[in-house]
Amino acid sequence: MPQHTGDFGAYGARGVKGSEAVARQLDTLAGGIATPVTTRRGLLARLHYLTRTEHARAAAREAGLTVTDRTLKAWLAGGRSPSRPNLERIETAYRAVRRHNVARYLLGRLNREGRGTRVELHPLNQSQVPRPRQRFVEFRTLNVRHWDAIVRAWTEGDLQALDDAWTDQIVDLGSQWGQYEYVTNVGFAA
Template sequence: MSTDGWKNFGRYGADRDPGNVHGKIALGRALEDVVERMILEGGIKSPASSWRGLKARMNYLLSHKGGRQALADAGITAGAATIRAWKNGKQRPRPANLEAIDTAYWTLRARNVLANPALLKAHLNNDGRGTRIEIHPINQDVVEEPRRRDNLRVRSFQARYIWDDAVDALTTGDTDALEDIWDDVISELDSDYGAYQYVSSIGLGA
């Protein structure tokens, strides 16, 4: 498959696999995966069913803006005295309320992480060291055989200086900016960079 073929994506069948997408889409998905990992990996590890996990969740919910509303949205109707008793470990919620508290905690934590893009920028910038990008080329099994490029391989390198703009583009839904950023990313590859305008997936080592 020639470089011109990549510029006319789908002419030779590459679009038959819905997993083959433009790099800007794959980059956006990879950034969303990083956000999800930040939410989960930085969260409370103890289960809500344990006293430690319950107290930690209640402390978070009652010390962060929107926590009481998150509890209400999750279905908690208990009064202030009962909520204090849960927080202080003096009373154990019913199983349904434990599940609602867990839901409220993760909902609020996700909201707070998403509302603070500076955290994601700092995470990806990694004190100036940047983040490793792993680029998986498109699935060529769906491409007409004479047009396949069997020499394409996974490419991996450290990317710096793009993450502030990438996070801004993600949070504002600016796909044009993500496309420009992706063009910058693949320009770091060799003269065959055009073959990576479309990919099957992107992994970020963050």
């Protein structure tokens, strides 16, 4: 069985870790507020989402948004604007709460009662690799039936656990799984 790639990109190959591509796709599927947090509309939408319920408030505090109720009311009323670090905390808290809220729904859609979801693996870009060092890597598909560990790691924001869970799935490609540790894109729908 191949080992993990130790020195990716040494000869000019380009791509991202498969687990990062999976996290990006899960973020896309989770959807959310499209307006940036730097605009008034985007800020208000995120603040309303984070303060709507006690559960959302607790999750926002866990994610690092620790401001007083007075400050929060001033932001909502438009009397004050959050600083740049607070805008980043609001965005981080929003993403964390959104991931938590949609995780169960996504998990059900991806697992599809044990039938799983077809995943497309787009190979890494070798256009900058010298010809003798290029290897034959083709577009592959894989049916992932167990998304529990992947979605759990994504929800918690644990990149190492996500990478481990993704590696556990791609070993189903057989002896070629190491060629798909880095990819240009991973595509799937829920």
